[in-house]
Amino acid sequence: MQALRFLTAGSVDDGKSTLIGRLLFDSQAILADQLDVLARRAAGKPLDLSLLTDGLEAEREQGITIDVAYRYFATKTRKFIIADAPGHEQYTRNMVTAAAGSDAAVVLVDVTKLDLSQPEVALLPQTRRHSLLAQLLRVPSIVFAVNKIDALAEPGPGFAKVKAALEAFAQAAGLNVAATVPVSALRGDNVTQPLDAPWWDGPSLLQVLEGLPTTQERTDAPLSLPVQFVQKDAYQTEGAGFQPRVLWGRIAHGGVKVGDEVEVLPSRQRAIVAALRRAGDEVADAKAGESAGLILDRQLDVSRGDWIVTPETADSRTHFPATLAWLDTEPAKAGRKYWVRHGNRWVQARISSIDSVLDIHTLQPQDAHELPVNAIGRVQMEVQHALPVEPFADNRVGGALIVVDPASHRTSGALLVDAIPAPAEDDAW
Helix, strand or coil: CCEEEEEECCCEEEEHHHHHHHHHHHHCCCHHHHHHHHHHHCCCCCCHHHHHCCCCHHHHCCCCCCCEEEEEEEEECCCCEECCCCCCCCHHHHHHHHHHHHEEEEEEEEHCCCCCCCCCCCCCCCHHHHHHHHHHHCEEEEEEEEEEEHHHCCCCHHHHHHHHHHHEEEEEEHEEEEEEEECCCCCCCCCCCCCCCCCCCCCHHHHHCCCCCCCCCCCCCCCEEEEEEEEEECCCCCCCCCCCEEEEEEEEEEECCCCCCEEEEECCCCEEEEEEEEEEEEECCCCCCEEEEECCCCCCHHHHCEEEECCCCCCCEEEEEEEEEECCCCEEEECCCCEEEEEEEEEEEEEEEEEEEECCCCCCEECCCCCCCCCCCEEEEEEEEEEEECCCCCCCCCCCCEEEEECCCCEEEEEECCCCCCCCCCCCC
16 A cells, blocks of 8 residues: 555644644653653653654754654554654745645644533634645545544534534535544544544544555646656667667556657647657656656757647646635735746746635635735736646646746745636737
């Protein structure tokens, strides 16, 4: 079974770092010297497992997670790669970075922060925001972990009310929720071992994670490969009258084999695949998710940022609709120019219009003229040079762009291409 990449997300002090520390501790994935350091810091008190992921000095001083920390552990049945994402609104961009390559998201809900006396429990804004961002970024599975369940006098009814609120939110937002489980990261209840309680007969969090699927790239689609690196081949291909080059990249979707005809974008030139390399070896074919090197039967002008596709399958656009998750403190405004990166290519772009912003409480679109920090909106984009964009729902590589402020060089937003209208004559930049 493939390794599962998952992130933990939620609000500040929900216990994300402690939960990861508990998973590492209970699965015996902590080195002896790390345990010694924790024991010395504890000075006879219970171990602070959050320190296993909060590695920055500023994180330990403030008691918050600032940057994404990656940790690894394994059970008898599966390997795991964990991303501990910050919960503070100021660092939402780091959560987006972690979610972009994850197979699952464990969204923590601190039950002690919710008013359980109300008939309907109101969820925290960050719980809603992180869940919606995970959905937008096509994280296949979302798991809600209701944490600090040991702090409730009546944990059974309390968990039932929170679960009902989460299920109502998930249904309204169209979230793919794999499970909702009660846990106590501090005590270890229902983290790696099932909870022994009359009101709970479900799996532990680890049991849920062991059964989740990994992200599978589409192999039945046309070839789509963003060129990352062009290398002069050390070996002369037999019969070629030129020094061949290897065009390296990770296949976004589809597959390629020796003898296939391919098209290079944006030049629209075509050639035949004369040879294929993967991990230094010559192979007959390669498929989505694999890094491959293509050697063409003739010399073409190909450079980093170009795309190699199956002929007549990709439409290049200068205008397209998209969902924009805005991460910068400076609001996104229509008409302002930015840099965007698509695959491995940088181009100038601008937001031609802002159609709406999503109200994370009502889940309804609202009219907007700008997008403030952490807002999610629908926009119309223009790029200086035509790009072979695809809907993000079909292709996580061809449908995703990052937006960078040209003055500050900050990563300002994550751009996810929506369904694209039928091809039309694009206006000039």
